[in-house]
Amino acid sequence: MEPNERVAAAASERVEDAVDEISDDLVGFASDLVRIRSVLNHEEPAQELVRERLEALDLEVDEIRADEVPGIEDHDEYVERDLSYEDRPNLLATREGADDGPSLLFNGHVDVVPEGDRDAWSFDPFAGTVEDGRLLGRGASDMKGGVAAMIYALEALDRAGIELLGDLSFNTVIEEEYGGSGGTLASVLAGVDADAVVIPEPTGFDSWIANDGVSYFRVTVEGKGAHAAETDAGVNAISKLLPIYHALEELHDERKTTVHDELFEEWHEHTVSLNLGTLGGGEWVSSVPDEAHLEARVSHAPEETREYLRETVERTVERAAEGDPWLAEHPPEIEWFGWRGRSAKIDPDEPIVRTVETVAEDALGRESHAKGFPGGIDSRFFVNETGTPAVCFGPGAYNIHGTDEYLPVAELEELTLALALTAMSWCGYRVTPDES
Numbered sequence: 001m002e003p004n005e006r007v008a009a010a011a012s013e014r015v016e017d018a019v020d021e022i023s024d025d026l027v028g029f030a031s032d033l034v035r036i037r038s039v040l041n042h043e044e045p046a047q048e049l050v051r052e053r054l055e056a057l058d059l060e061v062d063e064i065r066a067d068e069v070p071g072i073e074d075h076d077e078y079v080e081r082d083l084s085y086e087d088r089p090n091l092l093a094t095r096e097g098a099d100d101g102p103s104l105l106f107n108g109h110v111d112v113v114p115e116g117d118r119d120a121w122s123f124d125p126f127a128g129t130v131e132d133g134r135l136l137g138r139g140a141s142d143m144k145g146g147v148a149a150m151i152y153a154l155e156a157l158d159r160a161g162i163e164l165l166g167d168l169s170f171n172t173v174i175e176e177e178y179g180g181s182g183g184t185l186a187s188v189l190a191g192v193d194a195d196a197v198v199i200p201e202p203t204g205f206d207s208w209i210a211n212d213g214v215s216y217f218r219v220t221v222e223g224k225g226a227h228a229a230e231t232d233a234g235v236n237a238i239s240k241l242l243p244i245y246h247a248l249e250e251l252h253d254e255r256k257t258t259v260h261d262e263l264f265e266e267w268h269e270h271t272v273s274l275n276l277g278t279l280g281g282g283e284w285v286s287s288v289p290d291e292a293h294l295e296a297r298v299s300h301a302p303e304e305t306r307e308y309l310r311e312t313v314e315r316t317v318e319r320a321a322e323g324d325p326w327l328a329e330h331p332p333e334i335e336w337f338g339w340r341g342r343s344a345k346i347d348p349d350e351p352i353v354r355t356v357e358t359v360a361e362d363a364l365g366r367e368s369h370a371k372g373f374p375g376g377i378d379s380r381f382f383v384n385e386t387g388t389p390a391v392c393f394g395p396g397a398y399n400i401h402g403t404d405e406y407l408p409v410a411e412l413e414e415l416t417l418a419l420a421l422t423a424m425s426w427c428g429y430r431v432t433p434d435e436s
Helices: 003-021 023-035 044-056 140-159 181-189 228-233 237-258 306-321 325-329 351-363 379-386 409-427
Strands: 061-064 090-095 101-109 134-136 162-164 166-173 197-199 207-211 213-222 274-281 291-300 333-341 370-373 390-393 406-408 429-431
Touching (some): 003 023, 197 379, 213 237, 213 306, 351 409
Parallel strands (some): 101 197
16 A cells, blocks of 8 residues: 555544544434424524534534525526525535635535325334434435535544545525525525535435436316206317327327436436326316316426427427317417426536545445436536536435435445545545644
8 A cells, every 4th residue: 555545544544433433413413403394484493403513613604595696586497486585594604625625515405395194104204213223204314314414524524633625615405395496596696616516415325417307387278168967068178188188198108218318217217207297177067177287297308408398398289289179279378387497417527426436435335326317406506507516425215205214324424424535535635633
């Protein structure tokens, strides 16, 4: 082993020992976070807990509120909500480097999806307890464990006497589960950035380096109401909607066989999808329905544009309506609404990707793979807005968005070590003298 390698090995060992020493505090903090029901519009208590922990590390914490970011309402991914941002800040804190090494940003969301039917859980959805080596509760995997790990990675570095040469920043955000516009988008537009970004989403210690774009749309068809006893005097909107429904099903089948990206299909069934999520029509069983609608989620690959996808969907609806005299006079209405996100992709050979994969393999003994994620992730905001390489890298996903979510404590500790070593490798470091 060369001298430099011996120094690096010794420093890594010091960090590993430090993670072991702080394990109880790490798990305690993650447990406290999980106990907070930080669903949409209730994120403040979780952010306050994060703030306290960051300040305990002698970091100055700044707040970023979406409604104070100039021009955000005009951004094509901004989703307007009838919610106030006054008590729902995003947080930013930075440990300045000792030299001019590359900077690194850890970004993580504190919001969680609702727990659903509590009776379906075998434990309290916000238990925050540890049983059989597992941290239990909504958000344990997605992604309060990741938030705890990225903060305690700095704690481990400090305890090990490791001083980073580049800046290490922490950005905890709201609204990721609802599109991210009030969270990471607002943060990026407010100037949050670094030379690279790592987001500890539950990736199974793989690196997500690409994501699909996602859009929601609604198709509404007009009919003609009538009494059920005079059915033929009306026009049933549901029956007029069905050909459109089937045409969109066929579009899904066509696209999943013609749109390909190996980053997705090496790990998932297909690259893109079109999901028909809701269908409704009519208000009374004894009336001919005068309106019907469907709502759908459609995704597009990184090589496609959202504009192209919208044109494809709209053309499909128009063709399905062709030849129907009623629809010719009453064309279907298409509305693009709600959550929408652009696709993004970085090169598997980006240095930050190689860094996290090397750490996973060398320090954790885990083979890490570059993958595409078939949905929206916050890394896209950095890639698309600033050109910053951003990668998601975190623990396993254990019943996320479902019942009985949990995270193995061992993986929480592994992630903390991996993030600390990633910061060392990326930012550069020096070992402070042992005063003992």
